[in-house]
Amino acid sequence: MTFKMFHSPMTAIPALLFTILMLFPHGIAKAQLVDRVVAVVNDDIITLTELQENGREFLEKIQESVPEDQRRQALREAQERILAKLIDQHLISQEAAKVNIDLSDAEFEQSFARNLEKMGVTRQELLAKLKASGLSEEKYMEDQRNQLLRDKLILYEVRSKIIITDEMIREYYAAEYAEELQDGGYYLLQMGFTWGDSEEMRQSPGLLMADKARARREAVETRQQLLDGADFAELARQKSDLPSAVDGGDIGIFQEDEMALTMREAVVKLKAGEITPVLETQNTFQIFKLLSRRQGEVVQQVPFETVKEEIRKKLFESEFNKEYRKWIEEMKKAAYVKKML
Known part of the structure; x- marks a missing residue:
C-alpha cells in the first residue's frame, strides 16, 4: 500500500499517522500487535511483516544456531541489516517509477526461465517449495518483477558508466x-x-x-x-x-x-x-x-x-560497489527516510 504524503518532511509523519488512524479508527492498539511500521521511505512504508518475510531464512538460522543469551542481540543486528537492504530496495523502486523504467511480460518470462534453469528446478517444483515455505506465487512473482525493474535501473544508472580498460x-x-x-x-x-x-x-x-x-x-x-x-x-x-x-x-x-x-x-x-x-x-x-x-x-x-577476464570482473565488481553505494547515498540524501524498528 502506498500512502501519499505532504511535500514537507516535517509534516510527513503526522500525515501518515493520520491516514493509518483513519484506516483503523477502532482497535489500533490491537492492530499494532499484529503488524507495525518499521520504516518510512518517502511515500512508502515498510512493515515488520515485510521485514520478517524478506529475512525469514536468515532469522530462522539465528534462532536455531545462536546461543540463547546472545540471540536477542543477534536478531536485532540481523533485523537492522535486513531493514537497511529493504530501504535501499524501496528507494530504487521509487526511482525506477520516477524515470519510467518498464518491464515487458516477455522480458519477465525470459528472466524467470533463466532463474529456473540456474536453480535447476521446474516451475512446478518451485511453486511446491514456495507453498511449503508459506510464500504465495503472487508475492514471489511480484518480488521478482520488482527486482528486475531495480536491476534495469541499476544497469542504466551505475553499470553502464563503469569502464575497465x-x-x-x-x-x-x-x-x-x-x-x-x-x-x-x-x-x-x-x-x-x-x-x-x-x-x-x-x-x-x-x-x-x-x-x-x-x-x-x-x-x-x-x-x-x-x-x-x-x-x-x-x-x-x-x-x-x-x-x-x-x-x-x-x-x-x-x-x-x-x-x-x-x-x-x-x-x-x-x-x-x-x-x-x-x-x-x-x-x-x-x-x-x-x-x-x-x-x-x-x-x-x-x-x-x-x-x-578474471581480473576484469574483479575490477568491475570493485568499481561497481563504490559507484552503487555512492548512488544509493545520494538518493538517501534527497529522500525522507525514518526508521522505527
Whole structure:
C-alpha cells in the first residue's frame, strides 16, 4: 500500500499517522500487535511483516544456531541489516517509477526461465517449495518483477558508466601477481566443500558419511569444471563454503612453512595457473589454484591471458560497489527516510 504524503518532511509523519488512524479508527492498539511500521521511505512504508518475510531464512538460522543469551542481540543486528537492504530496495523502486523504467511480460518470462534453469528446478517444483515455505506465487512473482525493474535501473544508472580498460587490467596484473611476491611465496586461490556442519549429522555416522560423500562429489565435479575452463573466482563465490568465497577464493600469499602438510605437498608441485587435486583436510575438501610463485630471484606468473577476464570482473565488481553505494547515498540524501524498528 502506498500512502501519499505532504511535500514537507516535517509534516510527513503526522500525515501518515493520520491516514493509518483513519484506516483503523477502532482497535489500533490491537492492530499494532499484529503488524507495525518499521520504516518510512518517502511515500512508502515498510512493515515488520515485510521485514520478517524478506529475512525469514536468515532469522530462522539465528534462532536455531545462536546461543540463547546472545540471540536477542543477534536478531536485532540481523533485523537492522535486513531493514537497511529493504530501504535501499524501496528507494530504487521509487526511482525506477520516477524515470519510467518498464518491464515487458516477455522480458519477465525470459528472466524467470533463466532463474529456473540456474536453480535447476521446474516451475512446478518451485511453486511446491514456495507453498511449503508459506510464500504465495503472487508475492514471489511480484518480488521478482520488482527486482528486475531495480536491476534495469541499476544497469542504466551505475553499470553502464563503469569502464575497465586493458591498461587497468595490466596494472592490476603486474601489481597483484608479481610485485607482492618480493619475499618469495605462493599466491593462491582456494575453495572448499565442508561436511558434517550440523549436530544431527555429527551424532549419526550414517548421515555424516552421506554428507561427506556429497561434499566430495561436489568438489570433484567443480574441479572438472575448472579443468574445462571455468573461472575459479566465480565458482568459489557460487559454491565454496569457506569465508574466502566472498573474495573469489583469494587467500593471498603463503610461505611454505605457513601451509599445512597436505596443502604444502600439493601446492609446491604446481606451475603458475595450475590447480591441485581435491585435498581432504579435516571436515573439508579443498582445491587450490596457484596464481604466481617466487623462488629465489625467479618469479613465475600465471599467463596474463588466462586471468585477464578474471581480473576484469574483479575490477568491475570493485568499481561497481563504490559507484552503487555512492548512488544509493545520494538518493538517501534527497529522500525522507525514518526508521522505527
